[in-house]
Amino acid sequence: MRTSLCDELGIEHPVLGFTPSEHVAAAISRAGGMGVLGCVRYNDAADLDRALTWMDENTDGKPYGVDIVMPAKVPAEGTSFDLDKLIPEGHKDFVQRTLLKLGVPPLPDGESGEGVLGWLHSVARSHVDVALEHPIRLIANALGSPPDDVIKRVHDHGVPVAALAGKAEHARRHVANGVDLVVAQGYEAGGHTGEIATMVLVPEIVDAVDVPVLAAGGIGSGRQMAAALALGASGVWMGSYWLTTAEYTQNDATQQALLAAGSSDTVRTRIYTGKPARLLKTRWTEAWSSDDAPDPLPMPLQNLLVSEAHQRIARSGDPAVVSMPVGQIVGRMNEVRPVADVMATLLREFDEAVERLDKLR
């Protein structure tokens, strides 16, 4: 399978893989797709620099990209200590009470509970600075168009910019702002997602803009890839599916929970970042639907509120309470396989689906 996107990005297969793991990202690039490393978890730009240096050494010269989280409108800034003052005590109490109820132990003495700062504009800018010192071939922004000056700088380096969109009007705005690729992210996707499902959203965005569109949300098989391309997409953007690959070694409990989950076991909620995002449904997400749960805070406060909880949950190793963005495709994530196997299966199934369709004409 080859689309014009392949030439544009210098890749073999129009499969872009978003992942928080440099090991997974490198494996996707080596398999002929494009690995896109999520930067949000790097509070210290030097750590991101090290991860990208590792990728430079482990991608056989194949193209890769990075994903930043940068709202076009600059939000409240400051260190996590300053922002902490804006978080109501009642919210903090609820989080502590819930963790106690769920049996999630505190962090060991001396371990930091510092939040994920990648949601802050200044930190996201440091990610761009570092990324542009590496041979990246794409910067994607998970929260729409980056600010004008960032787009200009990235373009000056000859690197295209992608932006996620959940509505045709957002896609139009991105392209007007200079974005080169639109990721049409449907309701069923993991992480930040809107109300319109992939089946409806993709053709709507394809018809609305004159740049290549990647379909995201609900894609984890070659049949779904064929469907995405039938809808008019130039390629696919997959995030969830790589979380159960062999190269994703960040958390065993998370993989166990994902392998066991069905397509009904996700929930779209504001508890992760303050904006609606689809997560695995667990005892943690369910606790936020109880009668005594407060309303989630706006971005970036909500993520700061829950970030120590996320670290405690990750450490607890309990699959029943994980806090993890994932799409409805989780129902098809039932075994741990190497990235190269996943890619080979996707391509084979795509061919089979197109062959089957061709016979119906």
Added chain:
Amino acid sequence: MRTSLCDELGIEHPVLGFTPSEHVAAAISRAGGMGVLGCVRYNDAADLDRALTWMDENTDGKPYGVDIVMPAKVPAEGTSFDLDKLIPEGHKDFVQRTLLKLGVPPLPDGESGEGVLGWLHSVARSHVDVALEHPIRLIANALGSPPDDVIKRVHDHGVPVAALAGKAEHARRHVANGVDLVVAQGYEAGGHTGEIATMVLVPEIVDAVDVPVLAAGGIGSGRQMAAALALGASGVWMGSYWLTTAEYTQNDATQQALLAAGSSDTVRTRIYTGKPARLLKTRWTEAWSSDDAPDPLPMPLQNLLVSEAHQRIARSGDPAVVSMPVGQIVGRMNEVRPVADVMATLLREFDEAVERLDKLR
């Protein structure tokens, strides 16, 4: 485009069209698909008999079907007068207050405000009785498997039974109950719908059952039809899209509202029947999200509660307050066209999409 479903149902194109209008249903059948007439609005079986007789005379001998609304579990029965006693006064007050606020006039003197009784088991059974006296080629049930004895009777007439499913486990149960065709209805669909989007649901159900699967939800173009078939469906089930055809002449205000709506202008809510159903978002649906709105009642009470309101709204002719089930595909419903034109476009676009895909291999 021809699938095995075409032979099974005796149709030219694997396009099943659900519609409350016998004119639209007949036109779909004449165009080579299968029109499926929604029976729920026929309180009096004699009226349904007349509609089907008209269809017999206006389908050129082409196959057509009917759609009933029959829960497998028999709900509370009785006349609308008996059931009326179960509806709290506070709910009735809210409806009256809301209609007043929205400027919806009362019904003219002497006009009945009787509810839609097709949701009642006894009335749905009368629909089956009448339908089996006509040369129908399909009975579909909008609420899962019909009761065993109904399936048996329909099969004894040599007529296959279809049932809607929003989860793979429901589809498995339907097939175990003897259902012959499963309609996999995704989140984006109009009317009763679950949480799982078409992109994820269709392959899941295709893999779960060994009967043909129709994809429903988000389908209004040949690209979407090609996507549905790429996902493994044997055909498509379209409902919303026919509401803006020239043959659908039941209500001008509704068509105006649908033509103007975008894909974001729907809402999934329990206010229509008591079960989650996707409706056009209007001042009427928004009123039910206000602080003083009561929780919707269970089926069949909710529909009885709002049925006089539905008649008043329909009569008022105000597009801003219509109460109409429709899917997210409403964003693509932008002009009134004859059914035959819609069908021709679907088939042409399907061919184009498959040709385009074929070139990517």
